[in-house]
Amino acid sequence: MRTGDYKQSYGELVALIDSPPVWLWSAVLLLALIAAPYLLNSYALSFLMIILITVTGALGLNILTGYTGLISLGHVGFLVTGAYAYAVLVSKYHMPPLVGFLGAGVVPALASLIVGAPSLRLKGLYLAITTLAFSFIINTVILEMRWLTNGARGIQVQRPEIFGVSFDSDAAFTYLCLAIAVLTLLATLNIRRSRIGRAFVAIRDNDTAARVMGINLHAYKLFAFVTSAFITGIAGALYGIYLSFVSVEGFPFLLSIEALAILIVGGLGSALGAVLGTILIVLLPEATRIVFSLFSAQMDATFTTGAQELKSMLYGLVIILFLRFQPRGLVGAWHDIRRAWVHWPLRY
Amino acid sequence: MQYLVQLLISGLAIGAIYGLIAMGFAVIYKSTGLVNFAQGEMTMITAYIAWTISTTVSGNVFVVAVGAILAAIVLGLIIERLVMRPMLGEPVFATVMVTIGLAVILRSAINFIWDAYPHGLELGMGRGIVHLGSIGVRTGQLAVIATLLLLLAAIWAFFRYSKVGVAMRAVAADDRTALLMGISATKVHALAWAASSVIAGIGGVFFALSYDLSPAMFQLGLKAFPATILGGLDAVLGSGLGGLLIGITENLAGGYLGSGMKEVAGFAMIIVVLMVRPFGIFGERDIERV
Numbered sequence: 001m002r003t004g005d006y007k008q009s010y011g012e013l014v015a016l017i018d019s020p021p022v023w024l025w026s027a028v029l030l031l032a033l034i035a036a037p038y039l040l041n042s043y044a045l046s047f048l049m050i051i052l053i054t055v056t057g058a059l060g061l062n063i064l065t066g067y068t069g070l071i072s073l074g075h076v077g078f079l080v081t082g083a084y085a086y087a088v089l090v091s092k093y094h095m096p097p098l099v100g101f102l103g104a105g106v107v108p109a110l111a112s113l114i115v116g117a118p119s120l121r122l123k124g125l126y127l128a129i130t131t132l133a134f135s136f137i138i139n140t141v142i143l144e145m146r147w148l149t150n151g152a153r154g155i156q157v158q159r160p161e162i163f164g165v166s167f168d169s170d171a172a173f174t175y176l177c178l179a180i181a182v183l184t185l186l187a188t189l190n191i192r193r194s195r196i197g198r199a200f201v202a203i204r205d206n207d208t209a210a211r212v213m214g215i216n217l218h219a220y221k222l223f224a225f226v227t228s229a230f231i232t233g234i235a236g237a238l239y240g241i242y243l244s245f246v247s248v249e250g251f252p253f254l255l256s257i258e259a260l261a262i263l264i265v266g267g268l269g270s271a272l273g274a275v276l277g278t279i280l281i282v283l284l285p286e287a288t289r290i291v292f293s294l295f296s297a298q299m300d301a302t303f304t305t306g307a308q309e310l311k312s313m314l315y316g317l318v319i320i321l322f323l324r325f326q327p328r329g330l331v332g333a334w335h336d337i338r339r340a341w342v343h344w345p346l347r348y
Numbered sequence: 349m350q351y352l353v354q355l356l357i358s359g360l361a362i363g364a365i366y367g368l369i370a371m372g373f374a375v376i377y378k379s380t381g382l383v384n385f386a387q388g389e390m391t392m393i394t395a396y397i398a399w400t401i402s403t404t405v406s407g408n409v410f411v412v413a414v415g416a417i418l419a420a421i422v423l424g425l426i427i428e429r430l431v432m433r434p435m436l437g438e439p440v441f442a443t444v445m446v447t448i449g450l451a452v453i454l455r456s457a458i459n460f461i462w463d464a465y466p467h468g469l470e471l472g473m474g475r476g477i478v479h480l481g482s483i484g485v486r487t488g489q490l491a492v493i494a495t496l497l498l499l500l501a502a503i504w505a506f507f508r509y510s511k512v513g514v515a516m517r518a519v520a521a522d523d524r525t526a527l528l529m530g531i532s533a534t535k536v537h538a539l540a541w542a543a544s545s546v547i548a549g550i551g552g553v554f555f556a557l558s559y560d561l562s563p564a565m566f567q568l569g570l571k572a573f574p575a576t577i578l579g580g581l582d583a584v585l586g587s588g589l590g591g592l593l594i595g596i597t598e599n600l601a602g603g604y605l606g607s608g609m610k611e612v613a614g615f616a617m618i619i620v621v622l623m624v625r626p627f628g629i630f631g632e633r634d635i636e637r638v
Contacts, residue, residue, distance in 0.1 A: 071441065117623075118619060118622055121622070121623065121626045122622055122626050123626075124440070124441075125382075125383045125440075126577065126581075126622060126626060129383075129573055129577055129618070130618070130622060132570070132573070132615075133574070133612075133615035133616075133618060134615075134619075136612055136615050137612045137616060137619075140608050140611055143608060254452070260445065260448070264445060308456075310456070312452045312453075312455065312456045313452065313453050313456040313457065315449070315452055316448075316449040316452035316453035316456075317449070317453060318449075319446070319449030319452075320431065320446050320449040320450065320453075323435070323438070323446050324434055324435065324446075327438070327442060
């Protein structure tokens with residue numbers, strides 16, 4: 001009987017994947033995702049695309065809020081900056097899409113330096129509100145800079161073509177999203193197990209203590225902001241391409257809340273949590289719609305007329321219920337189940 | 349010159365509404381130590397209830413006022429009891445996130461209960477114009493400024509002199525020690541939520557009197573944030589004054605720089621202020637121990 005996980009060297013402690021079954025299942029999952037575009041119909045495929053794009057964005061926020069403990073209520077600001085950077089570079093100045101993606105990362109990263117700088121002095125709620133202010137300011141800036149962004153009219157975006165490979169079809173675009181999501185996941189996991197990741201977590205747990213232990217708060221907080229904004233910006237570009245139209249209305253403030261809801265539901269400070277949370281939050285409105293339609297056609301009609309309201313109501317409800325009953329999120333629940341499975345019939 | 353004075357006065361009037369809502373934020377922060385992100389939505393619900401009373405029951409000013417205040421108290425108590433009290437003792441981050449969830453729920457609930465069209469609150473007053481010299485001012489605007497000043501004085505005295513006010517400050521400073529001293533934290537929280545709901549609700553009703561009710565009204569809460577931050581989250585008086593300051597800044601920016609600037613002037617201002625004073629103009633600096 002397996003009685004516990006014994007780690008004997010430092011390398012084992014920081015290993016990316018610590019047991020062969022996890023390797024196996026990860027490989028199976030990846031293969032399933034690669035096969036998915038051929039098996040799913042276009043409706044289900046659109047959900048897969050949204051999940052992959054949202055995972056990228058949620059992982060970006062996870063670096064800032066989950067690891068470093070800096071609450072951001074304005075992450076939609078980075079999302080919209082990334083989307084506009086891509087749209088302006090590719091649609092307006094006809095740059096290659098790869099340059100567009102680079103810009104979609106770099107421009108929000110630069111913007112994050114502006115938001116990040118006050119954060120060196122601010123803490124907790126004051127910081128959350130500064131980021132909120134940022135996301136409103138960025139919207140106005142975009143609307144006012146008409147010569148660059150077309151103002152309220154928005155910019156049309158085509159699906160990209162990289163190195164002669166066209167990502168025009170849904171299946172191909174899903175592969176692009178999948179590649180970026182997997183790369184982001186690997187990057188976050190690697191950041192977490194490096195010196196930088198440990199510094200982030202130390203800052204989250206107690207910044208004064210972290211500082212005393214020789215962690216440069218300013219450098220690491222700014223680094224967390226820049227990395228987070230870079231990743232979120234790329235997610236924004238993908239979302240813009242998915243919508244095929246970039247405008248300020250396409251990125252409502254609710255997205256910031258949705259991102260936080262994903263982290264809370266999944267479990268703060270865990271990459272796996274961000275993935276699980278995304279799946280739950282993205283599929284939640286659809287699942288509820290199906291449950292509703294089982295009851296009666298009339299309730300189904302209510303759902304279609306008030307879809308947006310019901311959707312946001314569900315987010316709110318899910319946030320509150322998780323915080324109340326499962327503050328460690330889906331990851332916490334998963335750990336409990338796993339422990340019970342391994343140790344049964346003993347408690348521990 | 350006349351344009352400037354006109355801008356200043358309408359800035360003061362809208363600023364007084366921000367100030368009232370910001371005081372709502374500050375009352376909750378001062379006695380529970382958390383920011384209530386659902387403040388704008390609570391304000392909005394009270395205003396909508398006032399409108400419903402005025403159209404269905406009676407358009408009498410006193411009936412509407414009493415009804416709105418009672419509704420605000422009940423709303424505050426319900427939210428405290430059902431949503432916030434179970435979170436007592438949880439980390440601040442979790443509790444604040446709960447209020448964000450609550451805000452989202454309330455906002456969509458309003459769209460469900462009332463329709464999405466703008467409504468004017470008609471009480472037969474508030475839209476009349478008084479002439480001060482050559483400048484016309486709406487009576488509603490004068491009334492809201494007066495109300496803000498009165499409430500500021502009353503609340504300052506309450507927190508400074510009354511036993512309950514001191515108890516509220518004690519709970520915010522350290523709820524465990526306050527409990528050991530025999531203060532009922534739950535009662536204090538309930539009182540704070542009710543009071544905050546009423547103060548902000550008054551702001552909402554005045555807004556409905558001078559402007560219109562619409563589903564976008566929750567943005568008042570977002571506009572009042574800068575006011576609270578400017579004054580310092582724990583400073584009730586500062587928040588009220590911060591509201592006036594934000595209102596004036598916003599109107600001047602809107603009047604001289606363009607309407608886009610009007611939307612963000614308040615936010616730009618708090619970023620600058622927080623760079624210089626991270627705890628607001630009137631806020632107290634926390635002392636931290638590891």
